[in-house]
Amino acid sequence: MSQDTNLTxxxxxxxxxxxxxxxxxKWWTLFMISLSFVGIGLICFIxxxxxxxxxxxxxxxxxxGTYITNFVFWVGIAHSGTLIxxxxxxxxxxxxxxxxxxxxxxxxxxxxxxxxxxxxxxGRPWNFYWLFPYPNQRELWINFKSPxxxxxxxxxxxxxxxxLFFLIGMIPDxxxxxxxxxxxxxxxxxxxxxxxxxxxxxxxxxYGRAYLYFAALATPLVLSVHSVVSWDFAxxxxxxxxxxxxxxxxxxxxxxxxxxxxxxxxxxxxxxFHLEEYITLDNYDGMAKLIMFTSGIVGxxxxxxxxxxxxxxxxxxxxxxxxxxTGEYALFxxxxxxxxxxxxxxxxxxxxxxxxKLLFIISLFINIGMWFERFNxxxxxxxxxxxxxxxxxxKISWVEAGITxxxxxxxxxxxxxxxxxxxxxxxxxxxxxxxxPRRGDK
Amino acid sequence: xxLNQGVLGIYSYADSVLDAVRxxxxxxxxxxxxxxxxxxxxxxxxxxxxxxxxxxxxxxxGLFGAASGFAITVLTSSAWPISVSAKPIVSIPPFMIIVxxxxxxxxxxxxxxxxxVNGFLRNRAPVSMYDKRFSDDKYGVxxxxxxxxxxxxxxxxxxxxxxxxxxxxxxG
Numbered sequence: 001m002s003q004d005t006n007l008t009x010x011x012x013x014x015x016x017x018x019x020x021x022x023x024x025x026k027w028w029t030l031f032m033i034s035l036s037f038v039g040i041g042l043i044c045f046i047x048x049x050x051x052x053x054x055x056x057x058x059x060x061x062x063x064x065g066t067y068i069t070n071f072v073f074w075v076g077i078a079h080s081g082t083l084i085x086x087x088x089x090x091x092x093x094x095x096x097x098x099x100x101x102x103x104x105x106x107x108x109x110x111x112x113x114x115x116x117x118x119x120x121x122x123g124r125p126w127n128f129y130w131l132f133p134y135p136n137q138r139e140l141w142i143n144f145k146s147p148x149x150x151x152x153x154x155x156x157x158x159x160x161x162x163x164l165f166f167l168i169g170m171i172p173d174x175x176x177x178x179x180x181x182x183x184x185x186x187x188x189x190x191x192x193x194x195x196x197x198x199x200x201x202x203x204x205x206x207y208g209r210a211y212l213y214f215a216a217l218a219t220p221l222v223l224s225v226h227s228v229v230s231w232d233f234a235x236x237x238x239x240x241x242x243x244x245x246x247x248x249x250x251x252x253x254x255x256x257x258x259x260x261x262x263x264x265x266x267x268x269x270x271x272x273f274h275l276e277e278y279i280t281l282d283n284y285d286g287m288a289k290l291i292m293f294t295s296g297i298v299g300x301x302x303x304x305x306x307x308x309x310x311x312x313x314x315x316x317x318x319x320x321x322x323x324x325x326t327g328e329y330a331l332f333x334x335x336x337x338x339x340x341x342x343x344x345x346x347x348x349x350x351x352x353x354x355x356x357k358l359l360f361i362i363s364l365f366i367n368i369g370m371w372f373e374r375f376n377x378x379x380x381x382x383x384x385x386x387x388x389x390x391x392x393x394x395k396i397s398w399v400e401a402g403i404t405x406x407x408x409x410x411x412x413x414x415x416x417x418x419x420x421x422x423x424x425x426x427x428x429x430x431x432x433x434x435x436x437p438r439r440g441d442k
Numbered sequence: 443x444x445l446n447q448g449v450l451g452i453y454s455y456a457d458s459v460l461d462a463v464r465x466x467x468x469x470x471x472x473x474x475x476x477x478x479x480x481x482x483x484x485x486x487x488x489x490x491x492x493x494x495x496x497x498x499x500x501x502x503x504g505l506f507g508a509a510s511g512f513a514i515t516v517l518t519s520s521a522w523p524i525s526v527s528a529k530p531i532v533s534i535p536p537f538m539i540i541v542x543x544x545x546x547x548x549x550x551x552x553x554x555x556x557x558x559v560n561g562f563l564r565n566r567a568p569v570s571m572y573d574k575r576f577s578d579d580k581y582g583v584x585x586x587x588x589x590x591x592x593x594x595x596x597x598x599x600x601x602x603x604x605x606x607x608x609x610x611x612x613x614g
Contacts, residue, residue: 009479009579100527114490141518150539157547164554172577176479179574195558198567199576200584201489202603206561213553217500220504228539432480434457437579439603 009278009431015042015179016427019273023420027200029063034413039151041156041406045120055185057397061390062382064134066400067121070407072374074114075155075229076250078221080105080258084163086218089211097429098278102269103262104166105424109414110258113158113407118151120403136376147228147235147395154228161221165214171197171207172428226254233377240381241321243308248299253373256294256340260366267360267417271425278301281354288353291344291366297374316386328393329380332372446586448571449595451604453581456482460522462602468484469598471591475567477582481591496556502553504545511541566611587614 023031048055058065082101119128131152133142142149145299175197178190197203230250233241263284270279309317324333343365353359373419384391418424459476463485476485511551515537523531543581573585583604585595592609599607 013578031565133518141521144515144519144540145533145536150536150543153540156545160547163552164550168469168554168557172479177579179577195562196566197562197577198572199479199568201476201478201482201485202491202565203477203561203566204493205486205556206494206496208481210553210557210561213496213500214550217504217549218547220542224539224542224546228543238611282458300559328484428480434483437454438457439455 007430007434009434010209011352012427012430012434015275015278016423016425016430017177019419019424020173020181020422027416027420030358031413033370034370034409034416035440037404038408038413041403044402047068048399048403049125049408054096055397055399056245057400059392061296061392062379062394064378065384065394066375068378069371069374070404071114071117071121072229072250072378074110074117074407074411075158076254076257076370078107078110078114078162078227078258078373079226079251079254079260079413080262081092081110082158082165082218082222083190083255083258084220084262085165086120086215089215090219093286094433095283097433098275098286098425099262099266100429101169101422101426102266102424103258104169104261105415105418106164106258106265107162107420108159108166109411110251111155111162111259112414113156113411115143115159116407116410128435147231150228152230154225156219158225159216161218165218167193167378168207168211168214169426170422173423173426175199177423179342204428223251224252225355233381235239238375238385239309239314239316240305240324243305245301245304245308249298252294252301253340253367253370254299256291256298257370258367259291259294260363260370261293263287263359263363264367267363269419272381273279273424278430281333281356284356284359285350286351288347288359291363295340295344295366297345301339301407302341320381323384324376324380327380327384329376329383333376334436336369336372336376339365340373343369446612447589447592448568448610449585449587449588449592449599450571450573450584450608450610451599452573452575452606453503453583453602453604454579455603456484456581458486458603459581460488462599462604464600465590465602466585466595469589469594471595473584473586475571475584475586477567477572477576477584479577479579479581480536482581494560495554496560497551499556499559500549503555504549507544507546507550508541509546510548511544513538515540567612570610570612 036038056065056067081100085100085107088100094120119125122128130147131142172195174190174193178187178194181187181190227247227250230246234243234246236242266279270276306321309321324330343362346358347362350363353425379394383394451462453462453541456478459478459482463474463476467488474489476482478485516532518529519533526582567584572573572584573580573582576582585599587595596607596609
């Protein structure tokens with residue numbers, strides 16, 4: 001946001017509170033569409049529970065398929081939210097101010113979506129609590145040497161911490177809304193969520209400190225969560241998985257995909273709610289630069305994977321990577337490379353970074369490309385490992401497709417509710433970057 | 443000794459608030475509280491509050507989390523000590539991941555507790571002294587003083603550009 005803005009404190013409050021006005025017909029239409037697809041996903045899941053995991057397209061030797069792809073994809077999406085809210089907060093990057101709330105909401109809902117998939121992937125999903133250490137008569141405990149258990153701890157910590165960060169960051173804004181709304185039920189809800197915030201210097205002191213510590217705790221957490229997710233694969237002795245670059249490769253990919261989705265979400269929101277003065281081209285320029293950077297890391301990782309396969313002199317590794325570029329799944333591999341490495345190249349030019357139509361289109365391709373990256377790593381590696389007699393092809397089944405579409409709808413359902421109940425742009429932080437009102441101004 | 447009274451001045455400009463706080467302090471009024479829609483760092487320097495104790499909450503939470511991470515991994519592994527491939531039962535490197543995650547988890551939960559206790563439960567501003575506009579675009583300076591000093595405080599607030607001044611009795 002530039003200094004020569006004509007926003008004032010009270011206009012900021014009015015504009016953001018206006019976003020929470022009664023939902024329009026358009027909103028209800030979108031919400032109902034999301035809800036129906038969630039319903040379709042739910043029916044598919046119930047069918048799968050009733051009939052068994054066989055309907056999920058798992059065929060020997062591929063027993064990690066679309067569900068795990070979706071899990072990794074959604075955990076990845078979640079990363080840019082905390083990157084923008086915590087890491088860029090510690091770096092005092094100003095371009096985060098107007099978009100971080102949307103990114104944080106996206107984080108929380110993406111983790112909520114991701115968390116469903118390991119459960120759907122279970123043969124007996126009702127036993128999911130076996131993943132947690134709980135006291136039992138036989139003194140049986142979980143295996144802390146298993147990467148899957150690290151994952152349970154990492155993802156549940158991430159969900160808890162990012163939700164707390166999201167809700168705490170909103171307290172002063174919720175207080176501002178509480179003081180504006182007039183109807184009783186909403187007033188009650190915002191009063192509870194604002195913790196009786198009054199904005200006194202005593203509260204600001206403790207609040208500022210707590211927020212700083214949250215950011216400092218969330219920063220290493222973000223980097224750890226996707227590293228742990230990557231170790232689900234890297235700890236396994238499967239060609240294509242067993243490499244040391246997986247942690248940084250996954251973290252960069254996660255930030256890359258998350259920023260892609262932030263851009264795909266904020267461009268329509270900016271237009272619909274007329275937030276042009278809040279979410280400026282400078283914000284998009286900053287995000288596009290981060291995309292440029294992470295796209296470079298991801299592209300480099302794609303190349304280095306081949307180098308390591310060749311340099312390792314392992315025939316299994318090398319046949320796996322040749323299979324990726326030329327085999328049955330080659331189309332998916334090349335979609336991934338084109339979407340993640342080639343299509344973001346125009347972002348090197350500032351004209352493209354500031355052209356929202358182009359940026360929107362590029363961000364959609366990034367989302368597609370990153371989904372296929374996860375798919376390629378998981379499915380292609382499994383379908384050709386060591387023994388040619390055990391090679392096999394996995395095809396996505398209609399049940400998996402239904403649940404995947406349902407998961408996107410589930411995410412958008414939460415997001416639509418968020419837009420109408422909570423402040424999507426931070427009121428107090430936008431005010432913080434506006435010039436402070438002084439006597440001499442008039 | 444007379445009952446303590448709260449005097450509140452409402453301001454539109456941050457520099458007026460700063461003037462008022464300085465003037466009140468030179469006149470010996472130390473029990474001040476400033477309301478604002480955004481944190482005012484100049485005020486933070488002017489009104490010297492002790493550093494927030496939340497850092498001790500965070501530190502304790504982190505240490506507690508690390509200790510519980512070690513405890514749960516080491517104790518549960520030792521509960522059924524079956525050696526697999528002669529590998530150590532208590533294997534520290536993988537356990538460090540659990541220790542790390544629980545450090546962050548409890549660090550965050552205790553930070554939240556610290557914020558609730560210090561920011562929201564202790565030393566609350568009286569409701570009678572709150573104005574809805576403080577969350578929007580106005581500033582407030584609240585002074586707690588004995589009844590006989592009310593008029594002098596009112597004068598200071600008015601002379602520094604307060605738009606409204608109100609007086610109410612507060613507890614304590």
